[in-house]
């Protein structure tokens with residue numbers, strides 16, 4: 001067992017990180033430790049697990065056995081309570097400068113275990129410009145033995161001045177086979193279901209897991225993918241838009257509830273009644289109530305993000321559907337993400353032109369951009385469904 005077991009289809013990255021962990025031990029032993037550096041940028045499209053990789057690396061740096069996965073230190077990293085690990089997520093949709101400065105101050109402390117202090121910035125691309133400048137300063141003048149781990153979808157999402165000071169770790173989108181294999185081995189999913197879920201999730205591991213294990217998630221995907229053939233009239237477009245937004249909200253609510261419950265349960269376990277506090281670590285002296293409040297705040301801002309992300313993931317399912325229509329229109333021999341809708345794909349491929357399919361994909365991409373700029377979801381999605389219904393008209397200049 002090792003903390004790197006959760007990195008699926010990322011052998012090259014695991015090799016690189018293991019090398020860095022060895023170099024880091026060398027530094028602690030007074031050696032030169034070439035291969036270790038104090039700032040890392042983990043990149044990879046959403047769902048490839050860039051923050052999972054960063055967490056695993058953090059665990060390995062903090063563990064005296066190089067990331068065994070079962071010691072107290074590894075366990076504390078797992079539940080997010082290690083005294084030398086700061087994990088930060090944006091409050092709301094972005095990082096403000098105050099949040100970033102507070103963090104930099106906390107990061108400057110000395111490692112309680114005499115190893116490293118690790119700061120893990122999830123969604124670092126969501127830092128405001130001021131916050132990014134504060135972060136840059138911290139990375140330029142790092143306190144000794146502080147390691148910064150930033151996560152972002154791609155290096156281009158970070159300011160070049162930050163990027164150039166980090167070693168970039170690039171995660172690949174894992175193959176459908178690798179994701180399916182994991183679902184079979186770890187979650188006991190039947191091979192056929194696992195492969196369907198892995199293809200449908202297009203390399204997004206957590207989404208594949210939920211598709212494989214949760215009937216409701218599968219049904220919601222069905223609802224999303226039935227949208228293209230429900231757009232006969234203008235009124236249908238409005239109804240379909242409303243349904244899509246509501247479906248995404250339901251998905252977000254269920255994902256949020258699952259995460260919230262699991263976290264609250266492990267926190268209660270840590271602070272359990274009559275607990276001796278064994279395995280708590282010195283960082284958790286603030287008391288159960290404070291920690292629970294902090295957890296609730298974090299969960300609230302995460303709920304906002306999940307809501308936005310789940311609508312985005314519904315739109316990505318639609319993009320996949322139209323991309324598959326295009327593949328059928330061109331007879332391209334590719335693996336279809338929505339191969340389970342072959343009837344719909346072929347019907348639409350036969351009754352529309354590749355040009356129209358491209359216009360439809362553009363309409364969805366435009367909708368995603370609008371949502372990214374906080375346009376009202378119902379309005380943005382309505383504009384999209386109308387364009388999906390009459391693709392040519394919508395793209396006239």
Ligand SMILES: [Zn+2]
Nearest residue numbers: 063068071074
């Ligand atoms: Zn360990």
